[in-house]
Amino acid sequence: MKAWRKHHHEALKLDSRMSIPYGARLPLCTSISFLCGMALGISHGSQTAGLRFRAENAHRLPTSPTGWYLYHKSKNYNTALGGVKEGLRMGGRIAFWTAGLLAIEDMCDRWRGRKDVVNTVVASLSVAGGFSLWNRFPITTAARTAKTGLVFGIAFGLVQDAVGYARGRRLGYVDFDFITGGGGGKGRKEEDEGLRFEI
Known part of the structure; x- marks a missing residue:
């Protein structure tokens, strides 16, 4: 049983993207x-909050050392608070869209029965379309977002395929025999049957 679990774990890692199960x-x-x-949100949010504080208090600048001390103390507090708020907001948004990308990618993997760059491109374009609809982008901005999603999907998908192929995972568009239904597909079927027989 222990040997079977170890073999099952190794097979799962081999068949998973980046050798990491979903x-x-x-x-x-x-x-x-x-x-x-x-990190990006804290940087942007703190800078924006600092500029906003300066603009809101430009007409009532302090005139004493104590006043300047309290001014800078309040400014630092508002800057830190604004940075944390924007950081949590931006981090949550990026995490949400990342989870959506991975979920759609895994769904396409299961539906097509193979893991390759096509599924990653479909997932990235779906997320780009959803992001454009959510923000109500105009057509030109939505097209630019879709183009960015396409480039990201191709690049990220090819990187995942390269890592998987280097670790021994078969790729349909690399193994020509497997694509044409020739000896590669038959050999894989025989390997799978032999593996089931050994287990």
Whole structure:
């Protein structure tokens, strides 16, 4: 039983994208995207909050050392608070769209029965379309967003395929015999039957 579990775990890693099963890849990528979004949001939000505070108080600048001390203290507080709020907001948004991308990609993987760049492109274009609809972008902006999603999907999908192929995962568009239904597909079927017989 222990040997079967080990073999099943190795087979699952081999068949998974980036050698990470979907159950582990989803929270990992979502957490990383949240942290990246939070870092960007804190930087942008703190700068915006600082400029807003200066603009709102430009007509009542302090005239004493104590007043300047309280002014800068209030400014730092507002800057930090604005940065944290914007960081959480942006991190949550990026994590949400990242989770959507991975979920659609995994759904396409299961539906098509293979993991390749096509599913990643479909997922990235779907997320780009959903993002454009959510923000009510005009046609030109939506087209630019779709183009960015297409480029990202192709690049990210090819990277995943390259990693999977290097670790031994078969790719339909690389293995010509498998595409044409020749010896490659037959050999894979025989390998799968032999694996089931050994288990």
